[in-house]
Amino acid sequence: MVKEIERAGITVVHACSIVPISKTVGANRIVPTIAIPHPFGDPNKSLAEEKILRRELVEKALYALTTAIEKQTVF
Amino acid sequence: MVLEKGDILIEDIVFGPEGGVKGHCLVLDQKSLKQYLLKRDERLLTAEISLARPGESVRIICVKDVVEPWCKVSGDKTGEGRHHILKNIAVVTCGKIVGFQEGIIDMSGSGALYSPFSKTLNVVIDITVGADIPPHEHEEAAREAGLAAAQFIGETCRDATPDTITRFPPVEPETISADLPKIVYVYMLLSQGLLHDTIVFGQDAKQGLPCIMKPQVLMDGGIVSANCVSACDKNTTYHHQNNPVIHELNTRHGKDLNFIGVVLTNELVRLAGKEASAAKSIELVKELNPDGVLLSKEGFGNPDADQMMIIRGLEKAGIKTVAITDEYAGADGCSQSLADVTPEADAMISVGNANERIVLPPMDRILGPVEDLSSLAGAYPQSLRDDGSLEIELQGIIGSTNELGFQRLRCREV
């Protein structure tokens, strides 16, 4: 999916837990997330801590979208 | 320290008031088993027990686990002593869908070619639990009921005389032949959360692995499936009890290879965990210093990444590796099959395309929660046709693309 969206000319960041798969499939902007069942969270943390973590990951994804790259890049 | 498995070959099963082995027939005291199961776990509301024999027009749905009834008749330590095994009998637990990935067993028709449990005499236990039981406990209750039933049934063959005895002797250094290649088996277990776990000697496989294990210890029945990954490539407890790779390597030990050990490893949910487990597995393999490694898998998708990391590391260390996988190549077989690949994976065994579709004929009897049928993984809302036949992917059939290599199914390019 990520490749087709990029092929259409839209800048896309793939936020995923298992980076090697994303690399194999061919996403260009990759942001590693926490874990498969909870990419943007961590049930071991308090809700407030978890929210901070989630916001940081989203900020990182936005940073990736605004960063020029020439090849596949893991942020 | 030798482990022995004494197989008692069973050819038929019937219900009867006095349980036990009569010749090659198993008599099962259905009433006592039911009472035993309901009494030992108050979370169970009902436990309906039925029999399903090969060739019968029976479909078992929402299967959670399959267990072979064993009875340890001698030996106090793990990895030694003797088990009596009711061969051809399988305890099959089923019940309401909890994790989407419960599966189907057909006892006849086209689907029966794909599941190993279409060929066994099945004691089917349809379990319901109280409405207030949360999903993880629901699964635990079902799992424990299956294990308890297998133990209850296994107990009836304690005094029977085995038809055949297989020995799993320890591999002593002096029995290793210098002329034969040394082989290590790397055994990957799914371990991704309470609904996707495997239990190793009572411990969650997320912890304490990877580690080196002696084959005869593993064959002592220490691995229990606790997951609802897709039915086709979930390793049920029965598969762990009868691991075909260990069986094959043990049989050929001293003939054309030396089977020098097993590295048991997990498949975690975090990338760092995956990398650490792969690195540790590779270290442990190097300690054993084999010529070659055989690598099995459980599940698909993210476990492909675990498998590829291990293959890459072993091949880079100069250790020849063969790995078993299934494929998800789409219903037409034209898509890429794996989520992750690596050029070092040049010797793969493919046990089938799980997306391939099959039409299962209608059956006279359906065991299990029929209302959940079209929610099974591999099924579609329109799967159930008006005439009662069912179009599904092989994915929905228990054990159809087992990645321990239990089946003969294979996939190829055409």
Place this chain on the structure above:
Amino acid sequence: MASKIKVIHCLNQFFGGLGGEEQAHVTPRLVEGAKGPGMLMQSIFPEVEIIATLIFGDNYVAQKTDAAVEQVLELLAPHFNDAAKDQQAQLFVAGPAFNAGRYGLACGALCKAVSKRYLIPVVTAMSEQNPAAAEYRRDVYIAATSDDVTGMEQAIGRMVPLGINLLHGEKVLPETDHYIARGQRRNYFSSQSGAERAVDMLLAKISGQPVLSEYAMPVFDRVEPAPAIKDLASARLGLVTSGGIVPRGNPDRIVSANAQNFGTYSLNTLDTLSKETHQTAHGGYDPTCANENPNRVLPLDAIRELEAEGAIGSIHPYYYATVGNATSVANAKQFGESIAKKLLADGVQAVILTST
């Protein structure tokens, strides 16, 4: 005597007898009966009858493929649909093209188009070295031939039986029917279990014998990275997830594995996702965490916060969701294309796609 199999044969200007390179520009034409290699075909296989031969200039087809394909489909029309029974084509055979690149490309393109338009079996033949073999092997059955015309008899001997088997709906295999493998995966039952085959393969690999992997590693295609977003504060952002986050009750019944569809769900009135409003339909991971707080998979709460602070210009009013569990690449590609269209139509410049 049973009636013969009606074949339309397709040749380039050279084999069709029009001439050499100087005739390579000619437009397609249809003539009655067999020509050149077609005569040989009828003499080796008396059960086939070539009712017409299509002859084209190979430069013309290779250079103006789309126009040529349309012309050919028009020319062939009288042999389909309402044609008299003795003029109804049953099988389309092109070549053999051996290692001739332009001829091979023309055969591939015409076979593909004829099969799609007229729904009859098509078969061509060429060398595995022919660049057209890599281009068309997935779409068309291509009998494997030698590099040059010395293998004419063998090529016809492979191409015709392959076509007849396809016509009769027989299952064919690359090694027994001598065609170039099509990259399609099919299940069958081996005589040995997977574990037995694995041990045999490992021993062979250790002893240095060549081993044939049962699954050769594929090559994934690549896309050029899109340019960076210059000013996110004025850009429109779209949200997509393969983590199966859907409104509670899963209204589009997205299946838990090998999804056949994706869902389009409104974000208009939402500042966050909760267990009351959303859930996961994904069957590949433990759903507990995601069901408790769906923001853990699709972080809407954090994104809305950043939007309110002005870091993001605006959010596309829908999010798109599917289940990445055991979903084939072909389906995922198709979802991606459809979603991209909808996003472009709304002026979306940037996308966050989350996966589990």
